[in-house]
Amino acid sequence: MHTTPCSVTDVRGPRYDNPTLLAGPRIGHHRLRGRPGGPGRPGRGRRPTAATASPAVAAAAAAVDYDTWQRDCRAVMDQALPYLKERIGDSGPGEKQAIVLDVDNTALETDFGFSFPQPANEPVLDVAEYAQDHGVAVFFVTARPGIIHAPTEWNLEHAGYEPAGLYVRGFFDLFRNVAEYKTAQRAAIEAKGYTIVANIGNSATDLSGGHAERTFKLPDYGGQLS
Incomplete structure (x- = not known):
């Protein structure tokens, strides 16, 4: 199933992102920039296994083929x-x-990571790195609860x-x-002059809810991914 970028106008009911993979205190700022399998950021073949996914998360991911998901994500990010690039110019x-x-399942491979820290979703990270390297600020708006702010931030940096x-x-x-909450956060970012x-x-x-010039939707396969 392939998706294309789209501006979304319909609003589904509240979605609660799954925080079950996150645990432990903030460990500091360790930004590992290597590509998968090389030095730096852990590759997919060498994920840490300090924490494991719940059976419910594992079952959801099992219903979606990882390679298909990555291919569909890459198609949107392409x-x-x-x-x-054009907009920055x-x-x-x-x-x-x-x-x-x-x-969840945008910046990070939440339903496929099965560990903490969760790996980056590589097609999205590629776009974020280009933005970062060209002076574009990268903000994250999530439905995760505030109690796991610190480990989430550390995971993103890692x-x-x-x-x-x-x-x-x-x-x-x-x-x-959730849609109203996320719209309000984007409005708050704009209020800072962005x-x-x-x-x-x-x-x-x-x-x-607006408050963005363009939207790009990654696949969730009818809600199978959080």
Whole structure:
């Protein structure tokens, strides 16, 4: 099943990202920039196994073939990257550009990582690295609860991202519609003077509500991935 970038207008019900793979305190800033299998960031064949996925997460991932998922993600990011290159080249004087990423099964391989730290979703990391290298701020907006802010931020940095900001849900946000919560966080980023040139996620709740020039939807296969 292949997906294409799209602007999403429909809003599904609240989606609760799975935090079960995250545990332990912040370990500091260790940004490992190597590609998979080489020095630096752990490759797919050498993932740490300190924590394992819950049976529910493992079952969801088993229903989706990893190679198919990666191929479908790459197809979407192969459209996002040329757009980003062009948009960066067209930036106006003093414009502060930003992109926004979802975390679970967007920035990280949540339902395939089966470990902590979770590996980066490589097609998305490639786009984020290009943005980072060209002065574009990379923000993360997730439905994960605030109690796991520190390990989530450390995981993102360990995977190769350079977060300009990580937005997680506070206590009262847990009772809000996820799409409304995420839209409000993008509005807050814009209020800081940023132009959000791209918003990337794998669910309608990641992308609906505006406050981004373009949206790019990764596959979730009818909700099989969180």
